[in-house]
Amino acid sequence: MKNSVIRVSIGARVTGGDQEVRDLISNPSLFVATDSVDFATQSLLRKQDGQFEIAALTGDLSVVMGNGLTSESQNDLKKIEFSGPGIYPIRIESLINKVVRANVTSFVNRVDLSTRIEPMPVNLLVTLDSTNTLQLDGSHVISELTREKISQLVSLLELDGPLVSTQVSPQVIDGLSKSEKPADQELLLRLTNAISKTNLIATSYLAFDPSGASQTQHEKEFNALVELGQSTLSSRFTSNVAVSDVWIARTPLDQFGVDLLAKSGYRSIIMLPAAGAALGSFDNTARPYRLVSGAKTVSLFVVDPTYVPQLGETKNSSFIAASAIAAQLLAQRSKIESDGGTPSLKRTVLTTQDGAVLNSNLIHEILLILKRVPQQISIQTLSDLPEPRQDAYKPDLRVKDISQFEIRMKNIDLLRADLNKLNSTLDQNSNTWGIWNERLMVMSSDTLTKTQREEFATQTRNELKSLRTAVTLEEGTTFTFGSRKSQLRLDLKNSSNEDLTIQVKVESPKLKLDRSMAVIEVPANGSNELVINAVALSNGLFPVGVRIFTADGSSQLGKKIEISARVNAIAGLGQVVTGVALLLLLTWWAAHFRRKYRTQVSDESRVLRSDA
Template sequence: MDRLRRASGAVLIVLGVTCSLLGVLPHQTSAANAAVVAPIDVRLVAQNFNVLAGTQFRFTVGVPDAAVRNQLEQDTTTTLRITAFAPVITQEQVRSITAGVEPVGQLTVADLQLIQLARTETNNYTAFLSTTARTNSLRLTKDGVYPIQISFMQNGQPVSKLTTFVNFFNSAIETARLPIAIASSVTTPLALAPNGSIAISDATRKQLADLAQSLEGGAAPLSVQISPQILDGLARSTQPVDIDLLARLQTAFANHDLLRASFVPFNPSSAQRTSRVNDFQQLSKLGDQILELRNGEKNISPNVWFSNVLIDVDGAALLNTSNVHTVVLTPDAAEKIGTLDNYAKPYRISNDVALRTTDPVFAKTLSNNQINPVITACSLAAELLTQRQEVVDSGGVVSSNFVILTTTSGAPINTALLAPLAVAIDRAPQLRLRALSSLPRANSEATLVDVPRSNGVDVSVAGKAIDSLADELASTSLMLPPDASQLATWPTSRLAMLDDRLSSDEFALYFKGFRNQLRLLRASVKVPESLSFTLGGRESDLRLQLRNDAAVDLTVSVEISSAKLQFPNEDRIVTVPANGAIDLVIPVVARASGRFPIEVVLYTPDGLVQAGQRVQLTARVAAIAGLGLVVSGAAALVLIAWWLSHWRAKRRKSAAQKHPAIG
């Protein structure tokens, strides 16, 4: 059989990755009858990666197919074989075995009948093996990282194979520990809808619930960057599920490392080059405020910036103005920089800002969907241990290294892989799980890297468009009382539109939606149309009704004009109650009588922006009292003059008829 295994070694190497992950071993043909035993699918469900001498090894395996489980249990020759091999001492050895190369130097073997295995509630099998007993044990003596093979055997032949690793040590006394940070960035769509409402999708809620679950896994601290805008959205949402989710996240954050982020993604390199520094600073400040509010009693570290886009010299200069001394790039963001000599060492973007990133090999493994995530986690932990040992063997200082683990894009690691990996690192006496924000500042000896100019989105396009709303926003805000919610939400909405992920069409929707919010509020105060007023004299009062349809008190400036009416030259600033009305009494001096139009225009309190439509009303002025007396007096004098003239003429005629000369 050994000769046959060596003969088929080349085939096993080619198929190794698939076989190791699937727990499937290509059948080895019997020399006697060439019969083929069908391979079976077996998963490593759990194991204790770190094993202290004197304790037990624990391996839990599962057979997903119930029919195969029954067949194994009915075959009396079935055993579970666990084999330990000579310890590995380099990363390359770990990667080679993980890829399917057979480990060498068999040390000890334990064969267990199925009856000797513990059965879990989910029909998995757990093997407990002593480190010291004569039977049912793996008797290891020296500290090291050991490859372990787990196989189901039938008739002495393997029908499955899993290869994992254990970290065996004789003393739990801490040695020089390699610091390791596990980091991720959670990006979600904008919680803010174009109309200003909060709209969080079920997909986003699941993404955040998965994050909460991973943070609740036990090992800490994990480093996570989450967009502040989604936390703000959860806080402003009226949905109970969102309120509960925010509370759950806040509780989880208390044990972990919350990383800085701008309110929405905004490329600092582009901001620096296009003179949008103020936009970035506002977004950064708002992001810090929201994160501090949701991070409990801990303070957010300002010194580390985790980025999934390339940060060049321009971006580093801008970040440095807000106390950032280290930029950590995801492998995707760092791709254009090229390969680095040592991913555990710091480099420099500039004299003031250091650069770190993740080993792309680690990142690729962490990004892939793993069929056997427990095996992957143990393989990664084994690599980290051998990486530490290589530093020690070369005479280096372990603590001066710092390993960062993340996916290629920075997206969260799958929880099924993250949980066993974090526990394996956290419980290894040679490793230390650290917060990414605890990265030490790089010294001047760190190598300066030639970072190519980033070619991200031009953030000035959106910035300039939003600038055009500044005066309108400021004037409209003056209509509101000091405690109005819009005074908090409008500036936030304006900044949300700077999200550099928005396409031009998406930005147009948000821009139009925000402007409509301002216009709708201004249009909430109305003057009833088609009104007619009757003024009874030269001096009178015009009673003008203003109605407010908004749910908040609004203040407006009222301007009124008419060619035939004279109004006092004064500012008319009026506050109209929410969902109510008020009568504005305006003194009027009429210049003539009759019917003529009055124009009423409402403005923001500063008089700069019109609120609503111009309204034309009608005023009817009756005969003016003073002018009537004059006319009446004149008419009376005319009448009296006519009467006197008529009376005198009549007397002269009568006198003439009585004259003696006539008689």
């Protein structure tokens, strides 16, 4: 198009550090051109995708925007004057008839390679945070949001895995492996391959606040979750040994939390934005920090909050956004040096608000740019963090409110105590224990909602109640004794799917029992008969109480069951009848002998009278 030109303008060198770069981006009117050159649009070459290729000389430095120059374009290079090494804003404008139709502002980094300079360490951290996948029925479901986060993470690691430090939630990995969806299994395979290329950081199985754990005496649970997290990652990602002495804090820490982490072997702490915000605002998060626990000193690194929203950008051009972030880092390094500091002693940690990869293309572009300036920026991983400096700044830690954590763990401990009452009744190898233990663990997670936690608790208590009342005896049953000695035959029925070992106690003031207590196993969905020998102490109909307990007798299962015993033969009646019969017989014989004796005496008297 005639009268159409592309104008390239250079601004004054940035001297105000990364803040000046951000000001130029947010307020384009601050840009003041110090030099510019125009290129007739008709004379510019185009790439296959339609983009223009522009080349300009800067003394002994060629600034090439594009993938290179053709032999024809090298014959007509124009020159832009710089005032020395540094970061410069550059504006590219499209003009038609001297009217600006479009423009974009970016930055150029000019380096004097003949001068030795110290690079500033930069860490790029990406994480996959903990989220629940467990359902009430024991299955595992991956949400669409989590699936998208995993996909973005995989896309980045496949391109730049060795340059970033990665932390993935073992809980999510475990849930992904247990998902029944084929797409999730394919995603897990991609993730496994991608993880093999990166610097993997270990973490606890799920989110569990170390500050809350320390203050509520749940250190044992915290360490168990850490060990479970490490074993989950090592069993899944066998080709990658995770770094285990770096703790990535998502929520604020207090001294109790730091003490537990130091005791558990952590040497460095990285604070994500939400955790770092509790420390207050800092003029420079790149400076060295430290935390102290007794005789131990722990390195502290705080994510720079100024880069957080930029790394979450998903709408604008990834290249333009990446150029702006790279320019800020380079300007930050230059400012440290110009102020008399040592860039190599500073460290900038880059990540998003929660560490998730929101735009893998943006991070890839940032790394492409930073890889071209190794003299100024050293891209490092968390596996090579320096030892804590004793002269580093020690921030004050605020006391953390752990009231919600305390309530949560108290409720979980009460539920666990109720479940453990069945230790002697329910076989320890039963799958039910595994289901309950997994639920209790998930319920302790910091990321679980109150509603989800209540649903798990209700489901578990309903299952517990069902087992506690599973073994029954038909109430109202009447046993008939036909003699003094007889037997109580208790037909115990189990309506659950578990074999249950119980203790049965029988009591009645009218019965003498050979045993008032017995332990018996009742098979799942079956029955078993308990036989107790009894001696009736009286006749008639009287109550018999039956109580069912756990096998160790520590907890009653269900309510007391009332049955009856009917005795038709009185105890000792046979002896009484026999005694009466004998007495009657003796009385008869006595009367018989008496009559016989009287008759004999009467006869003798008559004889005597006759003789006389």
